[in-house]
Amino acid sequence: MDADAIEEGRRRWQARYDASRKREADFTTLSGDPVEPVYGPRPGDAYEGFERIGWPGEYPFTRGLYPTGYRGRTWTIRQFAGFGNAEQTNERYKMILEAGGGGLSVAFDMPTLMGRDSDDPRSLGEVGHCGVAIDSAADMEVLFKDIPLGDVTTSMTISGPAVPVFCMYLVAAERQGVDPSVLNGTLQTDIFKEYIAQKEWLFQPEPHLRLIGDLMEHCAAGIPAYKPLSVSGYHIREAGATAAQELAYTLADGFGYVELGLSRGLDVDVFAPGLSFFFDAHVDFFEEIAKFRAARRIWARWMRDVYGARTDKAQWLRFHTQTAGVSLTAQQPYNNVVRTAVEALAAVLGGTNSLHTNALDETLALPSEQAAEIALRTQQVLMEETGVANVADPLGGSWFVEQLTDRIEADAEKIFEQIKERGLRAHPDGRHPIGPITSGILRGIEDGWFTGEIAESAFRYQQSLEKGDKRVVGVNVHHGSVTGDLEILRVSHEVEREQVRVLAERKARRDDAAVRTALEAMLAAARDGSNTIEPMLDAVRAEATLGEICEALREEWGVYTEPAGF
Numbered sequence: 001m002d003a004d005a006i007e008e009g010r011r012r013w014q015a016r017y018d019a020s021r022k023r024e025a026d027f028t029t030l031s032g033d034p035v036e037p038v039y040g041p042r043p044g045d046a047y048e049g050f051e052r053i054g055w056p057g058e059y060p061f062t063r064g065l066y067p068t069g070y071r072g073r074t075w076t077i078r079q080f081a082g083f084g085n086a087e088q089t090n091e092r093y094k095m096i097l098e099a100g101g102g103g104l105s106v107a108f109d110m111p112t113l114m115g116r117d118s119d120d121p122r123s124l125g126e127v128g129h130c131g132v133a134i135d136s137a138a139d140m141e142v143l144f145k146d147i148p149l150g151d152v153t154t155s156m157t158i159s160g161p162a163v164p165v166f167c168m169y170l171v172a173a174e175r176q177g178v179d180p181s182v183l184n185g186t187l188q189t190d191i192f193k194e195y196i197a198q199k200e201w202l203f204q205p206e207p208h209l210r211l212i213g214d215l216m217e218h219c220a221a222g223i224p225a226y227k228p229l230s231v232s233g234y235h236i237r238e239a240g241a242t243a244a245q246e247l248a249y250t251l252a253d254g255f256g257y258v259e260l261g262l263s264r265g266l267d268v269d270v271f272a273p274g275l276s277f278f279f280d281a282h283v284d285f286f287e288e289i290a291k292f293r294a295a296r297r298i299w300a301r302w303m304r305d306v307y308g309a310r311t312d313k314a315q316w317l318r319f320h321t322q323t324a325g326v327s328l329t330a331q332q333p334y335n336n337v338v339r340t341a342v343e344a345l346a347a348v349l350g351g352t353n354s355l356h357t358n359a360l361d362e363t364l365a366l367p368s369e370q371a372a373e374i375a376l377r378t379q380q381v382l383m384e385e386t387g388v389a390n391v392a393d394p395l396g397g398s399w400f401v402e403q404l405t406d407r408i409e410a411d412a413e414k415i416f417e418q419i420k421e422r423g424l425r426a427h428p429d430g431r432h433p434i435g436p437i438t439s440g441i442l443r444g445i446e447d448g449w450f451t452g453e454i455a456e457s458a459f460r461y462q463q464s465l466e467k468g469d470k471r472v473v474g475v476n477v478h479h480g481s482v483t484g485d486l487e488i489l490r491v492s493h494e495v496e497r498e499q500v501r502v503l504a505e506r507k508a509r510r511d512d513a514a515v516r517t518a519l520e521a522m523l524a525a526a527r528d529g530s531n532t533i534e535p536m537l538d539a540v541r542a543e544a545t546l547g548e549i550c551e552a553l554r555e556e557w558g559v560y561t562e563p564a565g566f
């Protein structure tokens with residue numbers, strides 16, 4: 001790009017920056033020297049390929065979504081938490097909010113993630129263990145007791161049974177007297193990554209996609225700020241994918257949901273802002289920063305050029321980041337604080353919109369209160385002390401980071417081609433039921449391609465670790481203990497007994513006939529193709545349990561068994 005065009009862009013950015021609201025904060029270095037809100041080429045210099053880098057707040061958004069970067073608003077500190085019953089988790093949420101957490105993020109226990117009630121024999125031993133147990137709207141009410149749902153953005157990490165759990169959240173809001181249309185938050189929902197990596201699905205892919213389409217329709221029509229899909233690379237990366245695979249599979253999944261929305265006749269400029277993303281911040285500092293920058297650029301280009309999005313918001317890739325659980329070690333666990341800080345810094349330099357920092361004890365158990373607090377404070381140290389929130393995309397223009405960004409983008413584009421090819425194998429006539437990327441994803445799930453590719457990457461990494469080419473302190477180098485014992489959070493089995501008892505009591509009190517009628521109406525909608533959300537809401541209002549709703553749908557739609565493969 002020639003120098004004049006760069007200057008014109010700078011002036012455009014400056015005008016938008018001047019017109020934007022900034023935080024009341026001291027934007028100088030520790031020594032008191034002023035810093036600019038963003039840096040670019042020296043005035044008068046040309047810069048080849050600058051259109052790929054650009055200015056913050058402008059297409060292709062490589063440097064961030066807002067002209068102000070974090071000067072307008074810092075990222076959301078959103079710590080993922082949940083354990084035991086709704087009451088215990090509610091206490092933890094209040095502690096997080098009092099300590100300066102900016103939003104909530106619900107971790108559900110395994111039975112809830114699988115759409116099963118706490119009294120299901122298959123839930124035995126798991127109730128309240130890796131997250132909070134939620135059986136019905138009544139539990140959801142307790143979970144958010146004294147937390148005004150209209151004022152706090154709430155993320156819920158659930159995908160198989162996302163839609164019924166979302167209905168419980170809506171009903172809890174209704175019972176607080178909050179108008180659902182003002183709710184703001186995020187539901188994970190992303191089912192593609194379940195088949196690809198995390199493996200927590202309820203049905204075949206098609207009925208899941210149908211439910212997701214219902215949810216997108218419902219939110220686009222009536223809950224404009226809510227993000228019904230958090231397209232997640234985190235679990236793909238944690239399963240062993242490389243950075244480029246994480247990026248490409250996740251963005252492809254995002255394209256799949258765009259195709260789903262379009263196939264339902266929704267307006268891309270209306271529903272696309274409801275898609276947000278969730279990435280892993282692993283420990284290779286620069287590669288991660290490059291990944292985040294490439295993610296925004298690829299998404300904006302595809303949204304504009306392939307799917308016809310016209311507004312900035314529909315071209316924006318907004319993302320939450322979690323530091324890499326898989327990088328934490330049980331050996332010398334206090335070192336995990338350092339790893340997490342470095343990973344969090346990469347997320348921030350990559351422009352994350354929201355961040356979870358893992359606690360040092362998470363390889364061993366759910367975080368203790370003390371470990372959870374250190375994790376939260378890690379973000380606050382970055383935010384308040386280091387000056388990283390003063391300048392947008394401070395590594396933009398670094399030869400290394402720009403080249404890494406380009407390379408990861410090119411790798412991702414190659415993977416999109418492979419996915420499209422798989423779609424054509426499934427539909428050689430080019431007539432795709434939902435869209436070309438969706439066909440490729442579904443084919444890649446069916447034939448185990450994604451799983452195989454990830455397994456291959458995980459295997460290669462493990463080999464290099466075992467050979468000593470890759471080094472991890474306390475694991476294959478620098479052995480020995482630097483710390484004493486950790487105090488681990490243990491969730492008592494009493495939680496399960498109590499949850500089962502309360503559930504039985506609630507079931508005894510409710511009107512069973514009303515539950516049956518509501519479930520029948522929901523199944524009728526499932527059969528006739530109309531939107532399932534309203535009848536599901538009625539079932540939830542009647543205190544139908546999560547297990548009852550999911551079981552009814554399982555019976556209707558059948559279950560999914562992964563093809564065997566190696």
Ligand SMILES: CC(C)(COP(=O)(O)OP(=O)(O)OC[C@H]1O[C@@H](n2cnc3c(N)ncnc32)[C@H](O)[C@@H]1OP(=O)(O)O)[C@@H](O)C(=O)NCCC(=O)NCCSC(=O)CCC(=O)O
Nearest residue numbers: 066069072073076105155157186227276318319320353354
């Ligand atoms: C979009 C995100 C990513 C972030 O939403 P947030 O509300 O926190 O932040 P945001 O939208 O970026 O910002 C809030 C509002 O401020 C505005 N805003 C932000 N920065 C601004 C700036 N500089 N200038 C002007 N406005 C600005 C935004 O446009 C938005 O307004 P408007 O709303 O008006 O636009 C959302 O989807 C989210 O919260 N995701 C979290 C997902 C999550 O927690 N997942 C946990 C998974 S845990 C998991 O899966 C477990 C893994 C495991 O351990 O196994």
